[in-house]
Amino acid sequence: MAQVAAASDTQVGTALKEVIQRVNHACKKAGRSAPPPRLVAVSKTKPVEMLQQAYDAGQRVFGENYVQELVDKVPQLPDDIQWHFIGHLQSNKAKVLVDGVPNLAMVETVDSVKLANKLNNALEQQSRPQLPVFVQVNTSGEETKYGVEPNECVDLARHIHQECSKLCFAGLMTIGQPDYSSRPENFECLSRCREDVCKALDVRPEDVELSMGMSGDFEQAVELGSTNIRVGSTIFGARDYSKQT
Template sequence: MAVSLAHASVRRVLVSARGPSRVFATAAMEGEVAKALQEVTSRIGAAAAKAGRADRLPRLVAVSKTKPAEAVREAYDAGQRVFGENYVQEVVDKAPQLPQDCAWHFIGHLQSNKVKTLLEAVPNLALLETVDSAKLASKLDSTVAALGRPPLAVFVQVNTSGEESKYGVEPAECVALARHIQEQCPHLRFAGLMTIGMPDYSSRPENFQCLQDCRRAVCDALGLEEAAVELSMGMSGDFEAAIEMGSTNVRVGSTIFGARQYPAKAS
């Protein structure tokens, strides 16, 4: 996705943490978000060209986890429109502060009891990337129907690294979950597969290959064209390698917004 960049204004962002208020020196203060966004989109274009996909650029999801709405607005002013969040409360807080033409992706683990909160508060939620059970899919389906929303696009999350600490279905289970969504959830649209990768949030080629193999199995089982099923793989540390291996959706956070800022824990 080519992004046209404009000069973003310099901002000072006040962030409240536990205890005394602090002024964090965010990347947005110096217009660095716009600069970093331009660099990332250039790298995406180069990786896609190397893979022979210059005419089919992957979608960039700018992940603003722990970052204030002002930093997201800087990226928006620079031309970015697709943003990702890991936590329900963060996207619920930020989305109303930003233009409605933002397309939000939820990319964190979603508990069933937070589905209604998320779907009610974020009408411009475009895609939920982390469906990891039939129970969650069914809850999403019934809630979308109850709220009268249009069908919601979803990805099935696959645990390609085999780590117990990671969410996602085992590769052997992805066909069954995709079939459940396709056949039992009329208010959802199965749109692809997603993986996180290794413990350091980068992935080895075998993780990417595993997701490709899962897509092939799903498409064979459900009679789908592979081109119609997306692969969401690749983050700040490995998005170029992911693109070269077929990713259509990369999730980049710290490379655009700077290191994440977590509130100090109370002593």
């Protein structure tokens, strides 16, 4: 869940502390009694020096979008970091991700049975423990977005829950609009998907996370029940897409 950042003179450390304060304020505004959401610092395209500054300020959960970039960063940073993979994952890269990131804590973007099976097989080959995963849902209906349709999330969640012994179905995830903001109805749609999944799998809502909210909309997402927010540019500054891998 959201960490309390230690004092830091770095720009990254200061920005991280401000984000945590905003999260806590949004929780208070919404009257949330549950713990604050987990803060995933989205560090794609950012140099390891900036990640280290966030780490030194108390951050332990980081999110990366590109497999090779993540694999390259892992050995350069502390091994107690909890890495979340939050980008589109091609099924043929599942083994590379699992093999290259021993401290992989979550894959948030499972969007097909094929990908779930590939991740499961890669984990079995390494005798790794269960890996928590989220099912990515396309709540906005945009053709450019990955994710299953809302009416397909139950089937994929059921497959992971029943057929993938090395995966732990942990929740649902959605991405905002092109400007990294989202409409309330997108978040409400994800909440309805959770209701459907909980009913189908006979699990409690509190055991199914909602990963929603990014730099442009995380406060609104917190108020609407997000348990996992992904904040990048607000902490690290604008992304440099020329460094995509």
